[in-house]
Amino acid sequence: MPNQREADRRFATRYRLQFGIGALLLAVLTVPSIVHSNAAIGTLRNVPAMWLPEEMPIRREFFRFIEDFSVTDVFLVTWPSARLDDPSIDDAMNWLAPLSSENSTDLPRFASSEDTYHASILRLSDGDPPFQWVRSGSQIVERLRSPPLNFSKGMAINRLRGSLVGMDGQQTCLMVSFSPEVSCDYFELLSLVRQGIGQTVGLPASDIVLVGGIVDGAVIDEAAIRSIVRFAVPSSAIAAILCVICLRSLILSGTIIAVAMIAQGMVLAMLYYIGYDLNAILIILPSFVFVLTISAGIHLSNYFREALAEVPATSRVAVVRAAMAWGYKPCAMSAFTTVVGLLSLLLVRVQPVQMFGMAAAIGLLFSLGMLLLMLPGAMLLVRVKQPTAAIIDHPTHQGPPAVQSNHRMRRWFYELPLRRRGLVFAVFGCLSLAAASGLPQLRSSIRVPDMFAERHELNRDYQWFEQHIGPTLTGEVLIAFDRINELDPLERLDTVKALHGALTQVDGVGGIHSGLTFLPPLPRGSGVSSVSTRAVIRSIVQSDSSLLHEMGFLHRAADGEVWRLTFRLLQTEDTSTETRMQSIDRAMEQVLSGLQPSQRPRLTVTGHVVIVHESQRLLLEDLIRSLLAALLVIVIFMSVMVGNPVGGLLSMIPNMMPTVVLFGLMGWCQLPLDIGSVMTASVAIGIAVDDSLHLLSHFRAARRRGFDRKNSAREALNYCGLAMLQTTLICGCSLAVYYASEFKPTQRFAIFMGILLTMAWLGVTLLLPAMMTSRMGRWLGSR
Numbered sequence: 001m002p003n004q005r006e007a008d009r010r011f012a013t014r015y016r017l018q019f020g021i022g023a024l025l026l027a028v029l030t031v032p033s034i035v036h037s038n039a040a041i042g043t044l045r046n047v048p049a050m051w052l053p054e055e056m057p058i059r060r061e062f063f064r065f066i067e068d069f070s071v072t073d074v075f076l077v078t079w080p081s082a083r084l085d086d087p088s089i090d091d092a093m094n095w096l097a098p099l100s101s102e103n104s105t106d107l108p109r110f111a112s113s114e115d116t117y118h119a120s121i122l123r124l125s126d127g128d129p130p131f132q133w134v135r136s137g138s139q140i141v142e143r144l145r146s147p148p149l150n151f152s153k154g155m156a157i158n159r160l161r162g163s164l165v166g167m168d169g170q171q172t173c174l175m176v177s178f179s180p181e182v183s184c185d186y187f188e189l190l191s192l193v194r195q196g197i198g199q200t201v202g203l204p205a206s207d208i209v210l211v212g213g214i215v216d217g218a219v220i221d222e223a224a225i226r227s228i229v230r231f232a233v234p235s236s237a238i239a240a241i242l243c244v245i246c247l248r249s250l251i252l253s254g255t256i257i258a259v260a261m262i263a264q265g266m267v268l269a270m271l272y273y274i275g276y277d278l279n280a281i282l283i284i285l286p287s288f289v290f291v292l293t294i295s296a297g298i299h300l301s302n303y304f305r306e307a308l309a310e311v312p313a314t315s316r317v318a319v320v321r322a323a324m325a326w327g328y329k330p331c332a333m334s335a336f337t338t339v340v341g342l343l344s345l346l347l348v349r350v351q352p353v354q355m356f357g358m359a360a361a362i363g364l365l366f367s368l369g370m371l372l373l374m375l376p377g378a379m380l381l382v383r384v385k386q387p388t389a390a391i392i393d394h395p396t397h398q399g400p401p402a403v404q405s406n407h408r409m410r411r412w413f414y415e416l417p418l419r420r421r422g423l424v425f426a427v428f429g430c431l432s433l434a435a436a437s438g439l440p441q442l443r444s445s446i447r448v449p450d451m452f453a454e455r456h457e458l459n460r461d462y463q464w465f466e467q468h469i470g471p472t473l474t475g476e477v478l479i480a481f482d483r484i485n486e487l488d489p490l491e492r493l494d495t496v497k498a499l500h501g502a503l504t505q506v507d508g509v510g511g512i513h514s515g516l517t518f519l520p521p522l523p524r525g526s527g528v529s530s531v532s533t534r535a536v537i538r539s540i541v542q543s544d545s546s547l548l549h550e551m552g553f554l555h556r557a558a559d560g561e562v563w564r565l566t567f568r569l570l571q572t573e574d575t576s577t578e579t580r581m582q583s584i585d586r587a588m589e590q591v592l593s594g595l596q597p598s599q600r601p602r603l604t605v606t607g608h609v610v611i612v613h614e615s616q617r618l619l620l621e622d623l624i625r626s627l628l629a630a631l632l633v634i635v636i637f638m639s640v641m642v643g644n645p646v647g648g649l650l651s652m653i654p655n656m657m658p659t660v661v662l663f664g665l666m667g668w669c670q671l672p673l674d675i676g677s678v679m680t681a682s683v684a685i686g687i688a689v690d691d692s693l694h695l696l697s698h699f700r701a702a703r704r705r706g707f708d709r710k711n712s713a714r715e716a717l718n719y720c721g722l723a724m725l726q727t728t729l730i731c732g733c734s735l736a737v738y739y740a741s742e743f744k745p746t747q748r749f750a751i752f753m754g755i756l757l758t759m760a761w762l763g764v765t766l767l768l769p770a771m772m773t774s775r776m777g778r779w780l781g782s783r
Contacts (some may be wrong), residue, residue: 036268037269074176096198135477164469220743235290299723340434581613638692641693709773
């Protein structure tokens with residue numbers, strides 16, 4: 001006994017020291033987890049082109065296009081009274097012109113003027129002109145009507161119809177290009193532009209319409225930041241309250257919540273330290289780490305609760321030692337499987353997903369280490385009464401005790417899969433088959449309007465612009481001629497004309513511009529007029545100061561010549577981008593097949609629509625592949641744990657069922673699959689595997705002690721059931737607050753997480769115990 005008391009004192013001193021060190025470490029990390037995580041949120045910007053691997057041809061082609069044609073982020077501005085002959089167009093042009101590098105000499109005058117909008121914009125851009133150039137539909141029409149083109153007004157308007165001029169021939173817009181050297185808060189800058197133009201043209205800011213890729217990114221960034229700032233604290237507060245209610249201990253709850261909050265802040269701070277900008281993929285990283293930390297903390301606390309029922313109450317240190325001894329191995333195994341799943345994301349070729357896997361794995365290991373460091377000391381400080389649950393007599397054993405729940409409803413629920421396993425198999429089988437039949441109907445979506453409510457300002461702007469002017473989603477076809485000396489410029493233009501015409505025949509494609517837009521009609525005759533027109537065309541093509549070159553539709557290099565063909569797709573149309581891109585590819589191939597081999601140019605389809613579409617496709621394909629790789633590794637691990645590969649495969653059925661049900665339900669309901677919904681599957685599998693490992697661990701321990709399958713499953717449920725319910729309840733309710741967000745991906749994340757967590761809990765609580773009591777149980781644990 002003296003030796004035991006001495007050992008207890010040593011362990012008590014060690015546990016208290018660990019708790020003190022952990023508390024000090026949390027206190028030290030509080031400031032960076034708050035300050036630097038907010039700094040990381042401030043870097044949030046979605047640039048899909050930067051997500052792709054550097055060696056990927058599509059990325060290289062896109063950045064070469066930007067470099068060759070000096071094209072950066074372009075947005076379009078219009079308002080109801082923006083007509084071709086309306087003076088408000090010139091007023092807005094004059095207001096924007098000093099903010100472009102083309103008119104940089106005017107910057108000092110405006111920076112010191114009384115125009116507060118100019119001054120605010122220049123402060124945001126650190127005094128540099130934020131825009132590269134500004135053009136208006138009226139300006140381009142006048143250039144087309146001037147020498148050497150001398151178009152009639154009607155012809156000039158027709159050339160721009162559906163892009164810079166509306167179908168009515170009057171409504172027009174401004175086209176503004178951001179400077180590539182400027183990086184700032186684009187949402188605030190665009191808001192100032194909207195207000196400044198509104199004041200200039202005498203309209204409220206809400207009547208000014210802004211559309212374009214840079215506008216989409218700015219609005220998405222702002223909505224994501226607002227969701228984090230607005231709901232992170234309420235989410236953590238709900239988790240803290242539920243922890244206290246479930247664990248009935250302020251010290252245990254406070255420790256778990258403190259570790260979870262610091263961990264989620266530090267994963268963001270880590271991104272800030274390495275200089276990695278936050279984006280739409282990484283936005284769910286803090287919630288992921290928070291949920292897994294809560295889950296691990298609840299299970300460890302559950303081991304402490306059960307150790308109180310087994311170890312004499314006179315030795316609190318012995319209780320804590322037993323709890324940690326019983327809980328260390330299952331928690332370490334669950335952490336290992338989750339880390340394996342996260343590291344499998346390194347197989348995804350999209351950089352933010354790789355970063356998600358690395359950061360989440362580090363965050364999980366950090367939080368688990370902090371829990372193992374601090375919870376023993378917290379358990380020593382807890383004042384609890386001896387549990388009233390009844391102990392089941394069983395042979396002497398190493399491991400946690402078998403405890404029967406005295407809660408009537410909970411006891412009935414635990415008995416359901418043991419006594420009605422046929423019913424459980426039938427319900428889950430029918431549900432899975434019905435859901436699986438909806439999987440073929442699942443579709444992905446990259447449409448920005450789908451991310452916001454229909455009444456949102458961004459959707460309103462797109463609907464107005466596409467109704468009054470034309471499509472807004474921009475793509476590019478680059479037509480490269482390598483052997484320019486072998487073809488006359490007019491022969492090259494014939495090829496451009498054929499491709500231009502083919503695009504006009506594709507449904508859903510509009511706003512088509514090419515070099516032909518800024519050239520006279522190609523003559524076919526041999527008269528004086530035709531010869532003169534050909535000479536004019538050749539001079540325009542050769543002149544670097546022509547409108548053709550100024551608008552960036554021709555690039556000449558030493559090794560050849562590249563003509564640019566721009567098209568736009570409707571944002572507000574339900575047809576998938578993939579379908580429309582396939583139609584464009586078929587139209588291009590049909591034109592090329594009709595040309596002689598020596599006349600065929602190299603075609604490259606690029607632009608923002610291609611980059612976003614390819615990023616989404618690559619993301620979904622690689623995520624599925626990485627998910628399968630993770631499942632394979634987890635199956636191998638589970639096979640080693642249960643001692644046979646069949647048991648490893650069987651143990652994954654309850655873990656995969658929630659994902660099948662969710663995605664099948666999405667297919668039936670025609671809900672689009674996006675990155676947020678795919679990433680939630682990883683979260684749910686992590687939670688489900690965590691619960692499965694704890695349940696299987698106790699089932700196998702009971703089987704080794706000689707219990708039959710039914711009593712072993714009953715013991716495992718009585719032991720783990722409450723912790724699994726508490727984990728699902730706390731994580732689900734804390735994430736449910738994000739449903740109030742106006743940003744639909746955040747809303748869907750909250751809904752999908754609720755469904756996945758509930759289905760994961762039902763699968764592990766009902767389906768897995770039913771499997772344990774059936775003949776499949778012999779593969780999951782033997783005597």
